[in-house]
Amino acid sequence: MPRTKKIHALKRPKLRQSWSKFNLYNLSRVTTPPAANKTFFQQKWLAKSMLRSYHNPDVREGTWTRMFDRRLPAVVPMDHRYLAKYDGSEMASGRGMGVDKRPQKDARGNEVRGPEKTPYMHMTFHPLERRLDTAIFRALFASSTREARQFVVHGWVKVNGKKMIYPGYQLNPGDMFQVDPERVLYATGARKIKKDRAESSQELRRKAEEKAAKKEKAEEDRAVGAAVEEEADDGKVEITAEEEDSATDSGKAYSKELKALLKRATNILDDSKRDLSGKRQQELRNFRKDVKSTFSKLRGMEESDLQETTETFETALAEILTKVPTDVDLPKNEQRAAAESPSTEPLPSNPQLQNKPTLDIHRARKDAELLQAALERARANPVDTSKPYATPWTPRDYMSAFAFIPRYLEVNQNICSAVYLRHPVARPGLAEVPTPFHAETMALGFNWYLRRR
Incomplete structure (x- = not known):
């Protein structure tokens, strides 16, 4: 979309199923259109225009008109004890239909006067939620319905283990769809500024x-x-x-990180010298020498090289400390005291306390555990310039405002797959079709498609 269209689109808020910052701005200022100077036909037409601009505008109007269903799905909370007692024949005697009439409660636990109303009108576009591209967007596998449509057309989506290239495929309850994880990382991750940089x-x-x-x-x-x-x-x-x-100095932040690494290596070498082998001590000394020699080159290095150098030193120190033994031959009471000691602060300068092996071993073990965890995180989310998205992976801007998953989907983010559990329904106080519009606007749009003009 050209830049000028984005700017002019801000004059009249039109919402889209997208994570764009312009869409988020329009979402903050959408209101119910005024109806004082408009006829009922004009109100319905304006409401229809607003609703169709959000609910998958890539579907042609004629296609959507054929999909429209005036029967809006909804459920009523039923009392299980009533259903167990009666078999349905009591409905002819006027005893009711088993509606749960227990008092409703709000989020704070206070009783609400009267039963909550069921937002039927919010279910106007429930047939569109069955579409494969809409379900991919709802499952947070794409940043917009158009991007989800592109994934399907390009063959990156499977339904029940088979490749599906039709974005309008109607999902049935129990269908499982899966998107290629690399496509999901690209769609939801931060964008790279250059191809050869991370x-x-x-x-x-x-x-x-x-x-x-x-x-x-x-x-x-x-x-x-x-x-x-x-x-x-x-x-x-x-x-x-x-x-x-x-x-x-633009490299001050990286200089602080290198100083922290140097200090950590020095403390471990001084405090645990008796428990480390000669090989480990030599590795730590060489590590300190390399870090010190890097300080003189900081001013002439670029920012990308500084980041890569710092990460290299962090990984090297972590690999050295993972070889530090965690168990030594100590009495059981000293091992228990070392395990239960919560203090990880630097040891005081008292030489009598520095000679205690229990605190030294505890400190070395804690440093090794922390750096092992950092190493695991670096391996799980590495820096890779060959990826089409920025690494290490971070979520893109403005994602949190749109990060929600409807109840009719069961999503597993680890393998980028989801199950379409059932069709969305309306229940008292809740409609499972996400929409940013008011119930009045939804009712006007529903009346437009009823064709009663």
């Missing part, structure tokens, strides 16, 4: 905002220093080296 546009935007904030803070510090310089007797206040680095 960063996303939102990551670069976040870094630019942080850099601008640091620059603004440095300018404020300079202004404060100038004011102090004018007021002080000696007239000189120098900017510290740390403030100067924050304003000039």
